[in-house]
Amino acid sequence: MAARPSWEGHLRLSLVTCPVALWPATSEADTVRFNLINPKTNNRIRMQTVDAGTGEEVSRSELVKGFQVAKGEYVLFDKEELDTVKLESTRIIDIEKFVPRASIDRLYWDTPYHLVPAGKTGIEAYAVIRAAMARQSMVAIGRLVMSTRERNCAIEIEEGGLVLTTLRTAEEVRGVNEVVLPDLPKPEPRMLQIAEKIVEQQSGNFDPSEFRDRYEDALRSLIEEKRKGKPVKPANDDTKVVDLMAALKKSLETGGSDRRERAERFVAAKATPKKAGGRTRAA
Numbered sequence: 346m347a348a349r350p351s352w353e354g355h356l357r358l359s360l361v362t363c364p365v366a367l368w369p370a371t372s373e374a375d376t377v378r379f380n381l382i383n384p385k386t387n388n389r390i391r392m393q394t395v396d397a398g399t400g401e402e403v404s405r406s407e408l409v410k411g412f413q414v415a416k417g418e419y420v421l422f423d424k425e426e427l428d429t430v431k432l433e434s435t436r437i438i439d440i441e442k443f444v445p446r447a448s449i450d451r452l453y454w455d456t457p458y459h460l461v462p463a464g465k466t467g468i469e470a471y472a473v474i475r476a477a478m479a480r481q482s483m484v485a486i487g488r489l490v491m492s493t494r495e496r497n498c499a500i501e502i503e504e505g506g507l508v509l510t511t512l513r514t515a516e517e518v519r520g521v522n523e524v525v526l527p528d529l530p531k532p533e534p535r536m537l538q539i540a541e542k543i544v545e546q547q548s549g550n551f552d553p554s555e556f557r558d559r560y561e562d563a564l565r566s567l568i569e570e571k572r573k574g575k576p577v578k579p580a581n582d583d584t585k586v587v588d589l590m591a592a593l594k595k596s597l598e599t600g601g602s603d604r605r606e607r608a609e610r611f612v613a614a615k616a617t618p619k620k621a622g623g624r625t626r627a628a
Contacts, residue, residue, distance in 0.1 A: 348369060349368075350366040350368055350463075351367045351369055352367040352458075352489070352491055353365070353436070353463055354435075354436030354438065354489070355436060355437050355438070356437075356440070356460070356471065357437050357438065357439050357440065358440045358474050358485075361470050361473065361474060363462065363466075363467030363469075363474070364462065364463040364464055364466055365438070365462060365463050365471065366461055366462075367458040367460055367509060368458060368459040369458060369459075370457040370458050370508065371457060376561065377561055377564045377565060377568070394408065409421050409423050409424075410422050432490050432494065432495050436490075438460075438488075438489045438500075438509070439488060439489075440474075440485045440486070440487045440500070441487055441488065442486050443478070443483035443484065443485055444483065444484055445483065445484070449484065449499060449512070452513070452518045453513050453518055454499070454510050454512065454513075455510060455513050456510065457508055457510045458508065458509045458510070458511075459503070459506060459507075459508055459509075460508060461506050461507075471507075475502065475507055478500075478502055478507075479502050484500065485499065485501070486500075486512075487500065496512070497514065498510060498512055535590075536589065539590075539593040539597055540593060542597055543593070546597070547600075
């Protein structure tokens with residue numbers, strides 16, 4: 346399915362405005378998704394809405410939304426009541442301030458979109474805003490209404506255009522102080538020296554083409570093998586406890602090749618089908 350804009354409106358910096366559109370910068374369309382199937386009939390399972398107290402099925406059209414205020418106690422709302430707090434979609438991305446990118450904690454970054462001109466009208470204003478941001482090396486902070494909810498966003502330079510990323514709110518982000526961390530021991534100097542050499546040895550630039558979802562690839566291979574009716578063999582688990590110093594020395598000697606070999610073995614093992622006790626049916 347061809348990509349479509351997720352949002353269309355205007356980008357505004359003070360009195361300068363230009364029409365823009367947001368296009369999704371990521372996609373999960375090719376992700377393997379499974380259905381729940383009854384193996385006895387080969388039919389999909391249909392989820393039912395059942396009253397937890399009476400056990401009776403209730404039509405979805407009869408349901409309302411409720412917010413739990415105490416155990417077993419809910420404040421109920423119908424659609425019309427919830428609509429009273431919906432924000433009016435202004436269709437405007439208001440730039441409110443500019444900040445250094447490093448000042449935004451990476452935990453706040455959420456969903457990215459390509460922010461592009463919508464038509465030829467206002468394309469000059471778009472170019473001026475982009476050029477000014479590039480010269481100042483700053484990230485624009487603004488807000489917009491998406492799906493009836495107001496979202497904070499960050500706008501930054503990307504090749505040939507701008508990229509807008511929605512930002513999580515402070516309430517949505519948990520700081521490291523909320524996580525129980527163990528007391529870390531002081532590294533043994535020799536181990537640390539070897540580890541630093543390994544880091545230096547394996548340093549380079551990030552190239553997304555070097556990384557694939559190995560589990561996704563293995564799933565697709567498994568599906569194909571299963572579709573052909575081939576038996577599935579159990580995968581070998583090569584995880585084991587090893588001597589840390591020995592592992593560090595071996596890693597330094599292999600220069601990362603051992604890591605690549607283990608990754609290749611992982612893909613091969615996961616792609617090898619497991620032994621099936623049943624028969625194959627076409628979905």
